[in-house]
Amino acid sequence: MSANLRHNLAALGADYALFVVGLAFASQSTILPAFAAYLGASNVAIGAIPAVMTLGWFLPSLFAAGHTETLAQKLPFVLRYTVWERVPFAVLALAAFFLADLSPALALGLMLLMLLVTTGVGGVLMPAWMDVIARAIPVTLRGRFFAFANLAASAGGLAGSVATASILAAVPAPASYGVCFVFAAVCMALSYGALVVVREPAAGASAPAVPLREYLSRIPALLGRDPNLAWFLAARAFAVVGSIGGGFYTVYALGTWGAPAAQVGVFTTLLFVGQMVGNAVLGWLADRRGHRLVIMLGLGATFAGNLVAVAAPTLGAFGVVFVMMGIQIAAMNVSNLNVMLEFAPVPGEQPTYIGLGTTLLAPIAFGAPLAAGLLADAFGFAAVFVVAAVAVGVALGLLLARVRDPRGVVAPRAA
Numbered sequence: 001m002s003a004n005l006r007h008n009l010a011a012l013g014a015d016y017a018l019f020v021v022g023l024a025f026a027s028q029s030t031i032l033p034a035f036a037a038y039l040g041a042s043n044v045a046i047g048a049i050p051a052v053m054t055l056g057w058f059l060p061s062l063f064a065a066g067h068t069e070t071l072a073q074k075l076p077f078v079l080r081y082t083v084w085e086r087v088p089f090a091v092l093a094l095a096a097f098f099l100a101d102l103s104p105a106l107a108l109g110l111m112l113l114m115l116l117v118t119t120g121v122g123g124v125l126m127p128a129w130m131d132v133i134a135r136a137i138p139v140t141l142r143g144r145f146f147a148f149a150n151l152a153a154s155a156g157g158l159a160g161s162v163a164t165a166s167i168l169a170a171v172p173a174p175a176s177y178g179v180c181f182v183f184a185a186v187c188m189a190l191s192y193g194a195l196v197v198v199r200e201p202a203a204g205a206s207a208p209a210v211p212l213r214e215y216l217s218r219i220p221a222l223l224g225r226d227p228n229l230a231w232f233l234a235a236r237a238f239a240v241v242g243s244i245g246g247g248f249y250t251v252y253a254l255g256t257w258g259a260p261a262a263q264v265g266v267f268t269t270l271l272f273v274g275q276m277v278g279n280a281v282l283g284w285l286a287d288r289r290g291h292r293l294v295i296m297l298g299l300g301a302t303f304a305g306n307l308v309a310v311a312a313p314t315l316g317a318f319g320v321v322f323v324m325m326g327i328q329i330a331a332m333n334v335s336n337l338n339v340m341l342e343f344a345p346v347p348g349e350q351p352t353y354i355g356l357g358t359t360l361l362a363p364i365a366f367g368a369p370l371a372a373g374l375l376a377d378a379f380g381f382a383a384v385f386v387v388a389a390v391a392v393g394v395a396l397g398l399l400l401a402r403v404r405d406p407r408g409v410v411a412p413r414a415a
Helices: 005-026 031-038 043-058 063-067 074-083 083-098 104-136 138-171 175-198 212-217 219-223 228-244 247-258 262-287 291-311 315-335 340-341 347-357 362-379 381-401
Strands: none
Touching: 005 104, 005 138, 005 175, 005 247, 005 362, 031 043, 031 104, 031 247, 031 262, 043 074, 043 104, 043 138, 043 175, 043 347, 043 362, 063 104, 063 212, 063 347, 074 083, 074 104, 074 175, 083 104, 083 175, 104 138, 104 347, 138 175, 138 315, 138 340, 175 219, 219 228, 228 291, 228 340, 228 381, 247 262, 247 315, 262 291, 262 315, 291 315, 291 340, 291 381, 315 340, 340 347, 362 381
């Protein structure tokens, strides 16, 4: 292993792990829904949290991918703009400290806006960041890289969840949420420091610049000549619908069993236990058996989690849901983007394929959680969990019947 590879594994791993730990202090599955509930948010507004965040992560990537492919070096582009991924967490902290009690509705609106900013910038930068990963880390190490980075992040997040539980128990709301967001902002700043020292490998020839309309016009033909990719994206669409329960697990548990606010920290702990178990196994499995299998195992955990959510007789039993969600998050973090790099026929097109794996799913990823909020209002949370389980079942069926692992398939090129 070369010195540059070791250096980049450490620097990129620290960047990723610290970023994920930061997100843990503002978890969209536990902390943010609880903060929104404190602000008096409706179920639809709570459903808007994952909807807004997913829209930000997913929508911009394909529109940015064409420009990304024209850049000889991607890291300076990332460093220039990723600051705006990180500043919103400091704004959230200020909102919790100074605005939440004064104007809850305004604080809620500001929270959703800041989540859209941080994820939107992240979505724009995702193709460039993943291109740096692809050139810095060999394909047979990427699964373990993401797994070990997530394992480190999960260990940090586990420690953070213990701190979060203590903060929520000891500090009155909404200041307790403000403290959590301060920790998130600190982790984001440390993550930026790690990213600065990455040694970006030299890139091949950059693509010529083309107008956005011309670039986007190529996408239907690309999907038409690669049905394996098209079926995979269809499965991913159903998988996105299958994740709608995640934004409501915490609120459902707190309401059903009258649990104290500190229980949110316990849920976060269980979430990270699931992630640590998943990361310990799935990265190794992805490098040896491919990402399709890992994605299927993650969906299996989501399916099981939704069934437990419907049937759990006690608060303790319901905790299994968060372990299953953690395993799904581990599978997603290890494989969802990595597999798109392997669908790309040549390295120069990797940003486009990262964009395809996100932007094309953005409408579903945005609409599904909002629809889930309406479904919860009309028929209760159990209906949301049942619909999610059915959608996950369809996704698993498509992956089994229609999709081949791209590592063993030669992707077709344009004529």
